[in-house]
Amino acid sequence: MHAHAHAHAQETRVAADRRALGAAAVLVGGLMVGEVVAGLVAGSLALLADAGHLLTDVGALALALVAASMARRPPRGHFTFGFSRLEILAAQVNGLSLLLVGVWIVYAAVRRLVDPPDVRGGVVLAVALVGVAVNLVATALLARSSRESLNVRGVFLHVATDLAAFVGTAIAGALVLATGWDRFDPIAGLLVATLVFWSSFVLLRESTRIFMEGSPGEIDPEEVGRALVAEPQVVEAHDLHVWTVTSGFPAFSAHVLVEPGADCHGLRADLERILAERFGLTHTTLQVEHAAGPRQPVELGEPFRRETPV
Numbered sequence: 001m002h003a004h005a006h007a008h009a010q011e012t013r014v015a016a017d018r019r020a021l022g023a024a025a026v027l028v029g030g031l032m033v034g035e036v037v038a039g040l041v042a043g044s045l046a047l048l049a050d051a052g053h054l055l056t057d058v059g060a061l062a063l064a065l066v067a068a069s070m071a072r073r074p075p076r077g078h079f080t081f082g083f084s085r086l087e088i089l090a091a092q093v094n095g096l097s098l099l100l101v102g103v104w105i106v107y108a109a110v111r112r113l114v115d116p117p118d119v120r121g122g123v124v125l126a127v128a129l130v131g132v133a134v135n136l137v138a139t140a141l142l143a144r145s146s147r148e149s150l151n152v153r154g155v156f157l158h159v160a161t162d163l164a165a166f167v168g169t170a171i172a173g174a175l176v177l178a179t180g181w182d183r184f185d186p187i188a189g190l191l192v193a194t195l196v197f198w199s200s201f202v203l204l205r206e207s208t209r210i211f212m213e214g215s216p217g218e219i220d221p222e223e224v225g226r227a228l229v230a231e232p233q234v235v236e237a238h239d240l241h242v243w244t245v246t247s248g249f250p251a252f253s254a255h256v257l258v259e260p261g262a263d264c265h266g267l268r269a270d271l272e273r274i275l276a277e278r279f280g281l282t283h284t285t286l287q288v289e290h291a292a293g294p295r296q297p298v299e300l301g302e303p304f305r306r307e308t309p310v
Contacts (some may be wrong), residue, residue, distance in 0.1 A: 002063050016143045017068045017152050020202030024138040024159065025034035025061040028054055031134045037126045047127055050169060053162050060094045060158045065150050084246040088210050094154030095203035098161070102196035105189050112186035124185075131166035139163055150206055150247040157199040165192045182306035215242040218252045219279055227278060228254065228271060233262040235291045238303035240280070253285040264288045 032054035039047035063251040067090035075082040138159045146156035168188035215221050221242045228237040240254040253277060258267055268288045275281040 003056065013025045014068050017149050018065065020141045020145045020152065021061055021065045021068060021155065024141050024155065025048055025065065026143075027138045028057045028061060028159065028162075028258065029133050031131060032058060035127060035131065038123065041123075047124060050128075050131065050162075050165060052104075053101060053165060056097050057155070057158045057162055060097060060155045063090045063093060064155045066090070067151050068149075081245050082094045084249065085210075087149065087246050088207050091150045091154040091203055092211070093209040094158060095200050095207060098158060098196055098200035098203065101161075102193045102200060105193040109186035109189035109193065112189070113183055116182035116186070118182065121173045123173075125170055125177060128166045128170035128173055132163065132170060134162035135166055148247035148248050150203075150210070153206075154203050157203055160199055161192065161196045161199050164195050166298075168192050210246070213241075213243040218246050219250060219281070224252070224275070224281075225254075227274060228256060229304045231267070231271065231274070233267060234271075235259055235261045236303050236305045240304065245283075249283065250281055251283045251285075252279075252281040254287070256286055257291040258288060262288050262290065264290070 032051050035047055035054065036049040037052055061219075064087075067086040070083040070086045073083050100281075138157065138254075142152055142156040142159060145152040168191055169185075171190040172184040176182060209217075219242055224242060225237050225240050226287060228234055234256060236257040237254050240252075242250065242252050244250050256267075256271065258264060265288075268286050271286055271288075272284055275284050
């Protein structure tokens with residue numbers, strides 16, 4: 001029942017992700033085409049550079065859409081968890097592309113500081129304000145899904161950094177108009193690069209933790225182990241593993257030893273209820289056995305044992 005409910009929730013989330021990603025892709029793609037035209041007409045390298053950033057957004061959106069579509073496929077063959085982890089792979093690729101975009105911005109900004117090109121501040125300001133409006137709508141579309149899906153969060157960070165880039169470009173365009181000093185443009189670019197690097201770090205850290213089978217940030221494996229052995233008749237819990245299959249899909253397994261004569265099936269049901277209610281762990285695999293017996297299972301890590309009074 002838990003697995004069925006989780007599968008339904010996952011299906012609903014992925015469908016919402018696809019709708020948000022599709023709408024954002026249309027908006028950002030249209031803005032990119034418009035900015036390329038404006039950049040060519042105005043002879044503005046700044047606008048063409050922004051269009052280059054948007055091209056990475058479109059690529060990120062396309063990759064995220066493919067991952068979200070693949071995630072809906074049921075488990076089969078060797079892929080017993082299905083293809084949902086493609087979302088995390090897409091998030092990692094987006095994190096790496098953000099890193100490369102940041103490096104490119106720094107390189108372009110340094111070149112412009114050394115030899116600033118003529119910047120047509122009025123055109124830059126007008127197009128940047130349109131970019132701010134479009135990216136505000138795109139970030140609003142993606143905001144809700146980004147809290148639940150690392151895949152969407154990767155695209156959200158792309159679009160959010162472009163929103164910041166457009167704000168910086170608009171301010172730079174206004175300052176160039178007011179003062180005639182062209183170096184405001186690359187200075188704004190360097191500030192945006194700082195935000196791009198931070199976003200990339202956050203995304204790569206989270207996706208790498210999932211690939212390394214780390215426990216979800218909100219679940220402490222030590223606390224889970226202590227909760228299991230705190231239950232009456234539970235003697236020990238070991239081979240305990242908590243990991244994340246994909247965004248919003250934590251999994252848990254453990255070997256639990258109980259007192260001789262205890263009801264293994266009843267205790268397992270109680271422990272599964274505790275794991276679901278206290279920790280949100282609904283995809284669980286518990287091997288429950290009586291403590292007395294000749295066979296000693298192999299232990300991975302320190303076992304959790306019930307405290308006995310001295």
